[in-house]
Amino acid sequence: MSDALLSARGLGLTFGPITALDEVHADLWPGEVLAVVGESGSGKTTLLNVLSGRMAPDAGTVWYRDPARHLHDLHAMPAPQLRALHRSDWGFVHQNPRDSLRMRVSAGGNVGERLMAQGIRHYGDIRAAAQDWLAQVEIDPARIDDLPHTFSGGMLQRLQIARTLVTHPRLVFMDEPTGGLDVSVQARLLDLIRTLVTRLGIAVVLVTHDIAVARLLAGRLLVMQGGRVIESGLTDQVLDDPQHPYTQLLVSSVLSA
């Protein structure tokens, strides 16, 4: 874990009788994409919420290394510091872009807002950055003053990605980023995420139920069942040579087109 951006040790969390996380360990290094797969209720979204500090565990610690290489116990950080982290060094891409976008603010405003939160005040610079990012996520920059509700689902997801990446985060959490989109739109978004993540060297924790998405984007993979990580390793090795009975079931249940 020496250079890891994020290290989780012994995470546990229960909701009443339900075990959401049980002795979970995970590390994330700079520039890598780590996928977390599993079925509904496996604990993968809970893990994402705990790793990103949005939810506190009952047991265990998440260590975060800041750009100055200092280690922080994420869940012991004061709330304002954690919020600042989410506005700068980190980003979060939700399955539903409406959970992060402000629907009454223009597309450009949505992208520029994160820059303003970092203290950038020059209007021309913010607008130029917003235009640049709209182009990068393949939204016509002429739509900069349009409200998000005039956008399609795929465009909203791309707008959310622009809003997230404009501050050049080192680490982005993604919760089913291609879920709920048409297949052709999914392919375009996958290509976009892969290109941007590679070019910018961003580290990503990607939660998905879609094994094909994990295969195309992630170098490493965690498989979760009942709150536990039951298998982990190289993505292609886990998927092509699964060792655990549940992973074998998961892989063999995928319909191939």
Add this chain to the structure above:
Amino acid sequence: MMMLEARGIAKTFVLHLQGGTRIPVLDGVDLQVRAGECVALSGPSGAGKSTLMRSLYGSYRADAGSILIRHGGVMVDIARADPRLVLRVRRDSLGYVSQFLRVVPRVPALDVVAEPAVARGVPLDQARRAAAALLDRLNIPHRLQALPPATFSGGEQQRVNLARGFIAGHPVLLLDEPTATLDDANRDIVIGLIREATRRGAAVVGIFHDAAVRGAVARRTLNVQPHRDAA
């Protein structure tokens, strides 16, 4: 110089969904490949040639033995290395041409081919030029190079896959049936690519069903025998 040294590789698949059925495939396989050498894997269908290939690449987890691959100045054991190190070895030192092309659906063939070079730090423009040259050589017309390969014929997809495998100049190269769906003219082009790779010092391991290809490129053959206990 030794580039690939596998010792005592064993692999048994355990099918938990079929009552824990065990399928032993490899047992004590040794393989050494030096720089500039091409070794062909032979043996009947089902003997475990592809299993051996995938174990050498790390897609299958060897149960026993070691798989040393030269990576920079050191030998890395693919069978035991940390996943992140395996990914670096694959990026810089170990290439693999599988039988099937597996890529993001929307990406043009040109970028599919350029990607491994870009991953090694080649500037995008330069990588695209190299990709175009390689695709030209493999007779993929310009109008196809700008399109995603999903709609290409089997032979065209295989040539895109080959271009992707050869572009980064990996010092160790694994080729699984690289000419299976190619016509004679394209087959000869692939023979030329393999010979150029070994001439520049690459170590190549290949499965070549086509005896003419095998004869043209391989200096040695490793005979993979069906496992004695296999059902």
